[in-house]
Amino acid sequence: MSSATPATGTTAARHALRRWIPAAVIAAFIVLPAHAILMDNAFALALMSRIVILAIAAVALNLVLGYGGMVSFGHALFLGLGVYSAAIPAVHGVESAIAHLLIAILACGLTGFITGAIALRTQGIAFIMITLAFAQMFYFVFVSLSPYGGDDGMRLASGSQSAGVNLTDPAWLYAASLAILLGSLYGMRRLVSSRFGMALQGSRINDARMRALGFSTVRYRLAAYVISAMLCGVAGVLYANLTQFAAPSYMSWAMSGELIVMVVLGGMGSIMGPLYGAAALLLTEEALKSVTEHWMLILGPAIVAVAVTSRHGLAGLLAARAQPQAEVSLAHANASTLPAQPACSPARLVVSNLVKRYGGLLATDHVNLELETGRIHVVIGPNGAGKSTLIGQLSGEITPDNGTIEMDGRDITRSPVHVRSLSGLKRSYQITSVLPQFTALENVMLAVQAHEGHSFRFWQPAHQQDTLRLPALAALQEAGLQEHAHTLASALAHGQQRQLELAMVLAVQPRVLLLDEPMAGMSQAESRHMTNVLQRLRPHYAILLVEHDMEAVFSLADQISVLVYGRCIATGSPEDIRNNEEVRQAYLGEEA
Secondary structure, eight states: OTTHHHHHHHHHHHHHHHHHHHHHHHHHHHHHHHHHHHTTOHHHHHHHHHHHHHHHHHHHHHIIIIITOOOOSOTHHHHHHHHHHHHHHHHTTOOBHHHHHHHHHHHHHHHHHHHHHHHTTSOTHHHHHHHHHHHHHHHHHHHTOGGGTGGGOEEOSSOOEETTEETTSHHHHHHHHHHHHHHHHHHHHHHHHBHHHHHHHHHHHOHHHHHHHTOOHHHHHHHHHHHHHHHHHHHHHHHHHHHTEEOGGGGSHHHHHHHHHHHHHHOTTOSSHHHHHHHHHHHHHHHHHTTOTTHHHHHHHHHHHHHHHOTTHHHHHHSOOOOOOOOOOOTTOOTTHHHHSOOSOOOEEEEEEEEEEETTEEEEEEEEEEEETTOEEEEEOOTTSSHHHHHHHHHTSSOOSEEEEEETTEEOTTOOHHHHHHTTEEEOOSSOOOOTTSBHHHHHHHHHHHHHOOOOOOSSBGGGOHHHHHHHHHHHHHTTOGGGTTSBGGGSOHHHHHHHHHHHHHTTOOSEEEEESTTTTOOHHHHHHHHHHHHHHGGGSEEEEEOOOHHHHHHHOSEEEEEETTEEEEEEOHHHHHTOHHHIIIIIGGGO
16 A cells, blocks of 8 residues: 555656646746847747747647648648738738738638638548648739739738737737737637537547538538638738738748648647647757758658657647546436437338439339338348448438438438438447547537537537536436446447447437447347337337347337348238248248
């Protein structure tokens, strides 16, 4: 016992020290520039100003890259627009700092909305290339603007001024820049923990699952892109006052690359990472420049070393380990509330002559079936029969070639996934599809949030909202996962992840459940628990169940359809299917 105490104390002290690192870094950015001002060290103050201003731009990029998963190789476009938002009005006698900032915010917001709406129609490499192309296009536009210096650029006619303060004054510029940086860091902390931030991060982790929950993920990404562009524009106004110069090179691909390096080096998806990255990159750059003209040959491997040793950059190396979450009371999360008091009206789903071809293969061959509240319709068939393809068409993830899908008499055949989801049609996946980097509680809270709406709330932390938390806790208890509410989904056992998927569906009280092999990979005890849960759900939902566990199938089904090579060879009661010779030969065999 006594021998463990010093180690425990040392570990606690180390964790406490790490928690103080962000405060110490911010304190350094207050004390060191103040010392530079007192010592009249213009170079040091200018370097600190450059770090702070580019850190603001990196904070903006981190929202898109770190939290949204969008690799923008053209974000310097917005920095450059911010620079010219100060430089061009100054030529025409507009010196107001407020005017310059408003022009930058409006110009970057509008440009971000247009370019983002186009770029977000794609993903991956295509998104990177489109953002780069837009930045280069604007670069050449400003190169051609000879009245404003063209390729050579132009000096700032006058600094941005407000209330008698000129931002070309180094001390005032630093003070304003630091205030904006601190405001940006605090605002980003609030934003990423809000409903909007949760939805944005969820779309980065598992876009398909978020759409299945009912989120229009493109809207969240576009909003984040526009917010990021506007903040980058603010940094551009400050940068113009620092350099007292405007040039197209500020929006070049090289500057975009520098911002990306800052975010990656500091730690993507961390609040303080952009500041760490900007400071480390620019301070190291200045130190190496004084030693050798080939400083980039040293800096490059150093950046790679940090990226390899820490997945989360410098922030990952410096941050304290995650502290245990406080226990959450389940006193208000009565497991019976969800199935016993459904808030939704009865539903009826009718599928007529559904056809889906993949080349010469008929995945679904004129399939017909009906679902209605209070009944479980089970679809069985051998592997490759088209069962998951059928569910994909019903949920909207796969577009049928022919046929119709009607819900309560309304044709939803061409409706997108999130529209069907919001109308009460929810699905689980054959391959477990959760958000592995979120806790079980956060996964279910996102499902509740999608159902409730009001996701464009940018300030209040989602975890503090009982309208999200309590229904999520109730669903976790119904699924038997209440003891794992604060466990990361990636740390749950396979059977528990299947239970988590069911909890995500139950949390929003859907009208139609599409369950794709929910018992796959479960132990016998887990399968029995899942069977009991589905029995309790039967009276309140229309359920389509795809399952290979024949014991569960015949104990749950009101009606069974048998698919073989995409064709429904039989539909009827469990007893009819047991006695159908064609079914026995095609699929059931000895299990019948």
